[in-house]
Amino acid sequence: MKLHVELTIVLFLWAVMGRCITAETRLRSPVQLSLFYETLCPDCRxxxxxxxxxxxxxxxxxxxxxxxxxxxxxxxQDGQNWQFHCQHGEGECQGNIIQACMIHYLKNATSYMPVICCMESASSPLTDAQSCLQVHAPTVLWDTIISCVNGSKGNELMHQNAQMTNELEPPHNYVPWILINGEHSEELQYHAENDLFSLVCNTYIGGGICDLSEDI
Incomplete structure (x- = not known):
């Protein structure tokens, strides 16, 4: 009888904790920000x-x-491949493919955001691309990125980005084009461009990191 009671208590506590964890996870679900951009666009940078x-x-x-x-x-389309023409010239096409390959090989934002941010803050993103990678993601070789850029993988990645951009609803008519949790509106765009920190925290509603960051 005692064992049965103890088991019942354990199962009850497990169920309650599970519901609490599920609720907390739901409340603290990260804000999804999608950025459609160009590497050399002044407004994007x-x-x-x-x-x-x-x-x-x-x-x-x-x-x-x-x-x-x-x-x-x-x-x-050019046979099995694609040719790209960019708003700010061939250098921007090169930058777009470099960053697409970096994002592909670094796999997650924790790894690729420092590299991309380093590039975009540089006076010449293309010139500093290699050093940004070596400083912030030394486990990925520059030769790997260049092979991607000059090969079929880079072409494929850019075609995928073109498809994602062309499938936007509503269609984009400027860049940067920002989606918050899959949605775009002029109001969201305005707040993102002028006070992204507050927009993320107000959307996140999970407290925690936002509360702590206010004092940083």
Whole structure:
């Protein structure tokens, strides 16, 4: 009888704790931010340097970041591959592919955001791309990125980014184009570009990291 009572208590506590953990996880679900951008676009770089990167470094656990470098570029099929024409010239196409390959090989925002932020804050993102990778993600070789850029993988990644950009609803008509939890509106865009920290914390509603970060 005693064993039965103890087992019942254990099962009850387990069920209660499970519900609490589930509720807490739901309340603290990270904010999904998707950024459609161009590597050499001045407005995109301003947003990344002034809002996205500082906010992410402070609120990493409250955010899921998806970066899609393509923006206003155009693609034309060329046999089995694709040719890309970018708003700010061939250098931007190169930068877009470099960052697409970095995102692919570094796999998660914890690894690739420091590298991308380093590039976008540099006076010449393309010139500093290799050093940014070596400093912030030394486990991935620059040769790996360049092989991706010059090969079929980079072409495939850029085509995927083009498809994601072209499938936006509503369609993008400028960059940076920002989605919060899969939604875009002019109001969300305005708040993201002017006070992303507050927007993330107000959307996150989980407290914790936002409360602590206010004093940083």
């Amino acid at each position: 301003n947003f990344m340097n002034n809002e996205l990167c500082p906010t992410w470094f402070r609120l990493e656990e409250a955010m899921n970041i998806l970066l899609i470098p393509f923006g206003n570029a155009k693609e034309i």
